[in-house]
Amino acid sequence: MTVFIDPPLWPAHGTLWSHLVSDTSIDELHRFARAAGLPSRSFDLDHYDVPAREQDRLVAAGAVAVSANELTRRLIASGLRIRAKDR
Structure with a gap:
């Protein structure tokens, strides 16, 4: 059982x-x-959107910090990925 979080890179609503x-x-x-x-x-x-202020707290709770590319690779490999065109 592993939950992964990528770096806060996506801007919206005044935060990353x-x-x-x-x-x-x-x-x-x-x-x-x-x-x-x-x-x-x-x-x-297929994911939760998480504001930057929550990053450290979620890692402390057990989420594994990985790069955005690694997160995407793991999600696709899991078979859980839902592509935008499939929505």
Whole structure:
């Protein structure tokens, strides 16, 4: 069971955002997010959008920090990736 977080690189709403994903299951991702107190509205089909201010706290809670490319590779390899054109 591993949950991954990439660096906060995506600007929106006055901050930078990270993505939080699981390489095992969406249920695992939801459990981690609930335990970490992330709002359900942060979920976007295959990941949670996470503001930069939450990065260190989520890593301390057990998320593994990886590059954006590594996060994408792991999500695709898990079979959990939902592409924009599939929405």
